[in-house]
Amino acid sequence: MKATDTTIPIVGIDKKIPFKEKLLFSLTPGLGTFYLAMISTWLLFYYTDILKINDAFVGVMFVVVRVADAIITPIFGVYLDRQNTRWGKYKPWMLIIWAGMAVGGFLTFCPVNFGQLGNTIYATVTYIIYSIFISMNQAPTMGMTASMTKRQDDRMTISTQNFIWTVVFTLLVSAASLPLINLLGNGNQGDGFRNFMLIFMIIGIFLILVIVKVIKERFVFSSNENQKLNVKAIWDSLIKNKYAMIAVLINFSINIFNGVRSAIGIYYYKYFFNDTNMMVIVGTLSLVPMLIGVFFSSVITKKIGVKNNILLMVIITIVSSVAMFFIPATASGKITFYALYVLGGLF
Template identity: 25%
Template sequence: MKFIGGIHVSSINLTTDHKRYYVKIKSGEKVAYGFWGFGSDLVFQTITIYLTFFYTDIFGISPAQVTALFLVARIWDAINDPLMGAICEKLHFKMGKYRSWMFYLAIPYGISTILLFTTPNSPAVKVVFAWVTYIAFGMLFTGMIIPATSLSSSMTQDPVERTSLNSFRMFCSQLGGVGCSILVPYLSTHLGSTPKQGYQFAMAILAIIMAISFMVAAKVCQERVPETNSEEPFRFRDVFEQFTKNKPLLFVFVLYLAAYTFNIMVSSVGTYFVTYNMKRGDLLGTWSLTQTLPSIFPLLFVPAMVRRIGKKKVALLGAAISLIGMLMFFFSPDTAFTWLFIGKGIGSFGYGIELGILWSILPDTVEYGEYITGRRCAGVVYSLASLSIKISLTIAGIVPTIVLDAVNYVPNGVQTESCLTAIRFLNSLIPAIFLLIGIIVFSRYSLTEKRFEEIVVELTKRRNEAADKGVTVKLTSQTNASVDK
């Protein structure tokens, strides 16, 4: 007699058994999963919003040096991220395939974020210190984010529940962004005797919260969905196969690039716009809130929107709304504060829709990849998503520094008219172009909800056939289920 995960193979009904892992996540587990999203973005949003400005105006290195740092770091990430995805698939621990990384890397990752906002006393070592700490941060970020985001594909196979789970996580993430917008301006000015100390102490507090959030999620969340039926060891060429054969993943990859480049760019250069174009540094906290707060509310409605019009249309709708907001921003004068805030708020609202659906679409490409290649490689799929975010960080970091250097930007000085115009473009039209590219490419995405369910049925059929032949079926949960004879 054979069993799979405690279920008699002889009792399996293919018409219903494909939903065996359509698990409804309990509220406590969902809250824990959302908690790591809150802690992660509490830190990550701080880095995307403030790091470039911190490097040029507080740490004290030039825009050209920042550009070189971001570029070299991303070249390394092109190797490091897929490699981490492969390692994540290859290694298994007592806590599971993904959760162990989240638990044990939480503290080292937190330390790396504090070092990012630490300024050495010796000017001679500043550049080297920035390079070492930024690249170390990037590697630890990869080691954390790939397992953490891959976890949702293993918690449940239900596409609706995945949408709900990831929408809630992104809701919590944006709350973390709001927390960052409120806490960082306050803490950086009230802690320490200088801005350098203020930023360092502020990040230390946020990093502690972040580390706790990852460790709690690792302990509470569970891995359930089985891996591929194949008994062959993981192959590093699986990375190449996923990237070349998994076409829905490629379209999602481009949409990730567009959405994250848009958000990171408008976040990182917003500080320049408020400081130099609006000449209202006192509004920086409010400006940061406008970048994050409007994106929270649509996350509550994304699951309902998906049930009504489907994931693809929701994704395109969110990008289109953000595009409208950026165009409104672009045509508003520097003195039209109300319209600038409205345009920025609309852009943020659309991005909230985009956030809620991006991480809900990605798990579906894991099943598609398994269907095409015969191998379930969630870690590889999510490593490519991580890589897309890293590339977005590069584009959103390099483009502004190149532009600012070209228009002779003067840190803490009076800016020329051409420089102010460039800052306006960086806050509106340039990120809008990336969104438009994402809309055009993602319009070709064809993995509908109906097609996804057909694929899950086929994968279930393959697992059942493997069970009949006596092939071991690995599970990503703590207790591996095997076929007993």
């Protein structure tokens, strides 16, 4: 491995990297969480209730694009690992992808009036572009962590700050986005979504410009640079590794489940409980059990083992999720729903 710029002081092995660099870089997963949460929380509602697109078409589009994302992500990761540029290995891609994600997010939530067919075509094109950028963002971010520092304590600090920013942006979408959208739209939710995403497009592009300027690539593998991407070899190595296949399938299933549950949540609150304010309450409640679960996860894993912990998590998550279908639309039903949501979130 080599330093990409000989003028950069070699820190990260025996010397900590600057705190400012770690703090700014740790913002990137939070920003990614914001854009992903906007899709999972609001996009189905936005398409069907504001753009008036057929809900069956939207459901099929979501599934097809999710499957495409699952294929694109590992292929792009391998491609990126074999490339380098005069401006760096990861930083140029971070700039391109995050800027594309910010612009794509704005265009996706920008209401248009092209008629039924025109709105459907517009939504399809913008969502595909938006989703591709989101699926690609993890690869350069993860690679950048390894190229910035080799110190374990630096990486732990970045990881901790990542988690904090992820919680902050998750709370922003789940608890604060609806009031802000209503405020910015002055009663028109379509305008509210557009103005909300316009503000974050500007903020996101500004932040990524600052982040790319501050962070440094110090340690980059160079032995496999600029090699031809062999998609067949990647696929063959994946399907022959049963543990990798299990991990991919579990990850894909969890993402589909969480995406569907988040997307239909607004309808459940609006048409079953007749209370859209539940969206804010549930968003706030979801963070507390998540933080508790993260805190105790290592303790529980040491007690019962990784496999048993995963099995327990899956069983309780399924039971609590299914039980929600049998809750009555009453005041006591709301309390029961909150309790089940907290229980599921904890595990």
